[in-house]
Amino acid sequence: MHRTLGFEGWAVGLEFRVLGPLRARCDGREVDLGRPQQRAVLAALLLPPGRLVPTDRLVEGLWGEDDARWPKDPTGQIGTHVHRLRRALGEPGLLVAAAGGYRLGVPREAVDVFRYEGAVAEAVALRHQDPARARELLVRAFGAWAGPRALDGVPGPLAERGRERLAAGRLAALKVRYDVDLALGRHTEALGPLGVLAADHPQDEEVHRLHLLALHRCGRTAQALAEYEALRERLDRELGLEPTAAVAELAERIRRGEAVAAVRALPRPCQLPPDIPDLVGRAGLVREAEQALRAAGASPVVGLSGPSGSGASALAVHVAHAVQDSFPDGQLYAGGGETGAVLAGFLRALGERPARSAPVEELSARYRAALAGRRVLVVVDGIADPLGLLPGVAGCAAVVAGAEPGGLPGDAVRLAVGPLEPHDAFELLARVAGAERVRREPEAVAELAEVCGYLPVLLRTAAGRLAARPQWTVAELVRWLARA
Template sequence: MYAVAWFGVLGPLEVTAAGRPVPVLGRSQRELLGALLLRANALVQVDFLVEDLWPDQPPPTARRQIQNTVGRLRRTLTGGGVPSETLETRPGGYLLRASRDELDLLSFHWHVEEGRRLAGAGRGAEAAARLRAGLALWRGTPLADLDGHFAVARARRLQEDRLAVLEECLALDLRLGRHHEVVGELAALVEEHPLREQPRALLMTALHRTGRTAEALEEYRRARTAFVAELGLEPGPELRELERSILTGTLDPPPEPSEPPAAAPPARRRPRQLPPDIADFTGRQELIGWLEELLADAGDSTAVVVAAIAGPAGVGKTALAVHVAHRLSGTFRDGQLYVDLGGGQARPAEPAEVLARFLRALGAHGSQIPKTLEERTEEYRSAVAGRRMLVVLDNAVDEAQVRPLVPGAPGCSVLVTSRSHLAGLPGARLVELSVLDSAQAVELLARIVSGDRVTPEPEAARELARLCGHLPLALRIAGARLVTRPDWPLSELAGRLTDERRRLDELAYSDLEVRAGLSVSLGRLSARARRLFGLLGHLYAPEFAAWVCAALLDTTAAGAAALIDELTDAQLLQPSGTGRGRYRLHDLVRLFARETGADDPGPALARAMGGWLALAGRAHIAVSGGDYATLHGGAPRWTSGLPDLPDDPLAWYDSERLNLIMAVDQAAAAGLDELCWDLVSSTYTLFLTRGHNDDWEETLKAALACTRRAGNARGTATMLMGLGLLGAYRHDYAEAAVVLEESVRTFRQIGEQQGLVYALGVAAHVDGMIGRYDEAVAFHEEALEAHRASGDLGAEVLLLRSLGQLLVEIGRLERARPHLERALVAGRGGDRRVHAEVLYWLGQLHLGAGEVDQAESDFKEMLAIAEDLADPREEAEARYGLGLVRLHTGALGAASGLFRQAMELNRPLGEPLTDGRIRTALALVHHRRREFRQAIGYLTEAIRIFDAIDTPLWQARSYRALGDVHAARGDRPAADAARARARDLFTRVGSPEATEV
């Protein structure tokens, strides 16, 4: 666990972690860190850094030097205890994250803004104290020890800011009657800045109010002399008017001296997020008592208390949970957190999003909220540790959704509701909530309608409760209808409910009321706004950008904007709250909108999905550097009203990920097979880059089913190839081989040459990974010939890299060399991620050939690319490769450190092959240190991993290493057994390493 870091720029550059200094050595690292800190929380383009560090004539290698410096700086910071996510590599530049609790400059700005807010609210004493707190952060000239162009210019501006704030603070002190206290400080400020009028005016005022009027007038004469001598100007009108007021005795009298109240310690946030309690809650008394006793015992428990209420929809789970939580509000003095997890919706809440909301409710600011689910879980559990809090998790989907939201320390209790039995939730006490009994159902009806109407009709009341199934939701709807029809006897509604064909319509009162209210709003819309509203009801996307509305109507962005405003004003369309220019329909409004769309929405929806297809294709090209190894369909793309893709295509993808999945689902449901499979084909790079393999699989299978139904052979073969590629990434080679066989066969049957060679390339890679090396080499060479003939350079580079990898893996280094060298030259300027992979396998080739210096250069260049792309997968491989170089040269400490860094980078990615290789390498380190127990532990786990993903070559290498360890510790039988297993596996895959065992 990293300690909290602190950065100081309001003086010489300073970095500490856990209270200990973190030395940042070397001019380049310090200049770079200073430039990033002065632009904290903003993306700093590499070009700006080049201009900053070399303002006159940057060297040709400037960008590379900055990449290298960033790498060294990151190692310096993390080595000193600064969290690794503090410094991020983004496309085109770098971003240093810091909160106001971590950077003195941000803290200074916050104190100033808060002070000005307090001053505007008439709280002068508090405002002055806040400004003083900000000024106290200054330790001298900002970044006084740096001479970078940007640092020097920014330091001057910051000094001006500090002077302005100091003058503001001193003026506040005078208004508070503190003229005696500030005279000396003002005199020193005037001495330091004799040509600034504001300090001089404040000093004259303070001197006059302390009875030193003659000195005040003397200050004016000194100011005039200095201004005329230095500037050739008279003092300004404010200073002249002040002198006149002092001379005539008309200066406002001083206020009564005041002292600021003692600052109260900041209060901890105590969230109170519960929905309102239900006044007519009925029944469940025994269960309420049991839940109260269970949850209230959290203070005496050694673990977090968890209670889970299960039951069908409408049974009253939420009502019960909220009622109990309100009754316990006094017990849980530090607050109650509440969230609807959306278990009954198509897209339930993500735990990471819920944790961000909880952290904000507990006082965290946006920059303090970590990015990953694991880190947010840790931060959340730290935030609630030691508190008495109740967490209500309503409408949960399953245990996986709930687990990250459970606090880690005793003192808190959790109350969960779900339609599922959460039996897999550790330590949870489960209760099944059923419908009310007859008496309780009648009692609830009486509370809603009134006992005066229910008591005279006991039989009708019981019959009505029975027809409602004793379900609380249905009883509430029935009761609401009776309340609005006081002339109806209960038997009237009971008679209406007797007809089973109409019963649900009769119990839809709440929906009917909503429909009636919405109809009024709809009637006030223009015809085009009504059409847009009806089309939006058919859209699967839960929220959408404004361009979607333009696509639905095939109009311009300006034309759609007016209609969006019309719908928003009518409260039929809501801003989503997730970003500017994004909107959503409430669920009930969406149902109503769908009813209003009388005409065929198909063409309009196809345009919207064509817009997502166009944007996804642009993002794919921006991320990949080109449209490499990708097949497309013939569906039209809608582009006439599309906005430009943002500078960060992955940020766009993050905001649109769910919509892209929904667009695939909707295209499949509508039978738009060409659009459906092309959309998947255009998004796989985005899914892959972010590691969203489950989303990729979902869209592939939806599109595959759609193309099969439509008889679309080309689309079917492409989606099968995608499933094969996904299987390869997941190391599920057996399944990948099956779908790739069908893909290759289908491409051959329809004469699709480009698709065939793509599929052959993937199949070749899979064959290589499962040990069918001769078949893999043959597939590669066939595919390469076809690619060269087609002129698809991007796909050729991929195949050259894959064939080179395969040949390096089986020890045929000289045969691999021309392929990898050709890929290196041909791939420059293309997909940088593929280029990094080429460098990795060249590094492995050079290392295997004893060319250690060249191998180190390859891995370092790969690392620079990986850091620049912020790609943890490639960075893990690069650090693993550098670790092998260090292991080769005998630098065991450095090798171990690099392997462990690679393992940490790979941990959240869950790449088993990488994990197994790193463990095998760490075992070699321990073997050389004669730490045999640790070496055997790592190798045993590596063998288990390689066996699970069926990679015989790496199984063999791990067994060979295990045999060497056993031999070194003197266990000859174990060594012989491990080596025999290694020899068999090497022989099975045809590796020359069999002769080395």
């Protein structure tokens, strides 16, 4: 049962609409999705289509984390909603139970939000080289919205988080759209919508920068300068901040009557630590992580975890370096710290200026808005609760090292980082301590690898001791470790 759908000609049997009221159509027929909580379950399964969503995540997505607010049998209610959805969709094998959760087996192209986000990501990549094509893609993408709010009418905290994420992404995409319009000389057409956007977002300096430029190019220079002064006073009064350098410079150039460009270059942070030059024995894990992180149009998360000394942190950095060409707008890195402080640092690296007293919720919303429309890789290492630092924005991705299983989203790709195989342990020792020393004492090397538990961090430390003491034999190091 396959039919051609309207958006970009995707051939799938079912079409799901998230950008507006939640809807489903099959062969041109509207599907009755039932009561609101049933729709909330469908939404939770649609946003990571084809991935397993644990039942406990569905429960929290409908009723929140406070179990005092849960119904008497939340798992049973989830099962009832799934049963009714299965009947409504008319494909018994489409929505299946597996491993403590449920999976909705539809392709990403069957859900409007992923086609929309893919078009926006392509437009962002083309905005400088081919602004006309970028504008065409953005106009088509915005045509997918059937209302101002995504998942309109769908209850539950999971749907609300989805609405917030998509609203932030829509605002960022609108800014790109009007930036491109100004670059193409369409300032008269952009002026009205930019005025509405500026009124709705009084503290968004990029929106106001675009509005000032549109006013100036439409011959309303005095109004542009008056609006700049109003913005400066508002930021000082409400946030204790001066306008950013980009806005202040634009106002000054308008005041002097100079020509001003439309498109503003955004910062491209590169915060990754140096790569490990002698990483061995992880080729399979690297391939699997790369494949997940390069998934087009998605926001993948790869979790790397293992025992202390397994090298999950080094592997995360190595993988990030391997895929950084897919994230030309920058790479962010956090190796510890409180969520609020890390978010503030990330925002500064992305060219934003968060207020010192801003709550975490506000920082999180601004963070996702700053990432929307950009292709940025986020690497988080050793943070107990990394969820608030994950981008959750199409085109961006994250690598998380050392998080507990519950600290990752349900659709994350989890990779176990264990000890090295014996031959890989020998290779690591040879690279650091010298191949000839390892070749001369194979039995002592095997014993050293076993003493180190075949863990790369311990092996690297032992090999470093050998490299620093050329007079030692491997057997002497093993005896020294036994006495330590």
